[in-house]
Amino acid sequence: MDEKILSKFFDRDDGHKLEVYEDHGGYDAARKAAEMSREEIVNEVKASNLRGRGGAGFPAGVKWSFIPQETEEDKYLVVNADEGEPGTFKDRQIMQRDPHQLIEGCIITAMALDLRYCYIYIRGELKFTEDIIQDAIEECYDKGYLGEDIFGTDQDLDIYTHISAGAYICGEETGMIEGLEGKPGKPRIKPPFPAIVGVFDAPTLVNNVESIACVPPVINRGAEWFANLGVEKNGGPKLYGLSGPIKNPGVYEAPSGITVRELLESPEYGGGMKEGKELKAYIPGGSSCAVLTPDELDREMSFEAMREVGSNLGTGCVTFVDQDTCMVRLAARLAHFYHHESCGQCTPCRDGTGWSAKVLDAIEAGRGRHEDLDLLEDMTGQIEHSTICALGPSLTFVVHSYLDKFPEEFEAHIEQGECPFPSWSLDDTKPAAAE
């Protein structure tokens, strides 16, 4: 893609500064939004086909329209900057390199829905981005872009950063709300949805960093322009994080709906697999999405196309897996992740993830039995549909898809009594650890 919308400043050292942002038309969208009615802004976002970029892909404009209009209460915006889905590393780039695009997005969102306070919920490990965002917020207060009657409207808005302290589950929107209230991040039973009863019991909009960063371009250049950059129902440019043993891992901006093949193979993006590596599988949008095989490389990166093959676009950060990787070990590693991060409220998740990890470890170590494969499928199947949030069911998708796509690898472990793959030493370009 020639023109960069979301990643304009990713190569610059000074893109986080207000001055630089304004030199490139920054805050023009906020000025424009200030002249629009609330309804016009919401309609524009609806028509832009902007889909939530945090993983679930809910249409942003539709979610916005759930926020009640006539209420005396102060309403809240919570920006999900808890980026923690394994394989995902895109929001961090915006936070670090282009905080004003995020802040301008918050301003327009607040104008559209009369949101009085905004918290940017940052994962504790990314504390260094908090300082950058905080400086940008202060620049905005100095200019009068935040505070009372912003941009000549009667909208008041205060934005604060909130630092978390290490818990993947706080990425789930109601876990996040609990964390923001100072409690353990245990997801809430829905309904009520955050739009009605959110943080401090007030109506709350939760959106991902990248979703909010898309709002200024939508307003600046119009919904139609934005929608046309993507494909049907998936508007706009998108940030793709590419990782695994490929030539050029990194974050790239490309249209919604680009094919996985282009992302992997084009010299502009991934540049292909590393020398000597052959593609065995890919996971399209973070570890919680079902695994896909190379015959699905021409699939487009849209929510619909990925759902057709039982996976998910997720966060749009693709992890590529090469032929030397043991899929049993990868599944086992992920089972440990979900078990570690389970908040413990729902027994099927708390115990099911732990038992799955044990069974997968046993198979990986060559101690598995043929019955274990049915046991695994059954056990992880019981997690789905029986939990408060989607963390536990993520392991269902992982295990079921790995079993379904790579049954011969599981069988080989059981028959040979050991793992037929080399250990994790996958990157030949780096010298091995000291012998």
Added chain:
Amino acid sequence: MALQFSTEAEDQFQTIVSRYPNNLAALLPVLMLAQEEFGWISVEVMDYIAERLDVSKSQVFSTATFYTMLNKQPVGKCHIQVCTTFSCALAGGYEMLEYLEEALGIQAGETDPEHNFTISEVECLASCGTAPMFQLTTSDGEIEYFEDLDPDRVDEILEDLNDRLDELPDPRDMH
């Protein structure tokens, strides 16, 4: 001695509290601040925070024990947190961990007897495209990411850290 924030930390405490409609909401950032100030989150620190925010001790305890970055035991002056999740596992995260374990003579989850280094294995740190990587938290409250690592780079980083050890406070002595 009864605990007390330094003047600078007290200012930060006041700023944090002013951002929220109630004190409980300030708990996570205040616990992060307390860890910077007091080295680790002991029961004594939790009691102090409960008193300062006027929230119950059990509330502070249940929140503090839920979040993995809050150390309920003192760690070393340099806490090296190696990501071995998904993309990092595919790109040498485990080799990096082994290399560090060997270089420092301790295993993941351990602290050396001098309390200079702790190694932990952690989950995805949003650095998957620059794997292998680790996060370094030093006892002066700095958090830094080191990415695209190889053994030479790790040696360099450890050397720099060894030079800084004298300036860094021992978390055990910070309260």
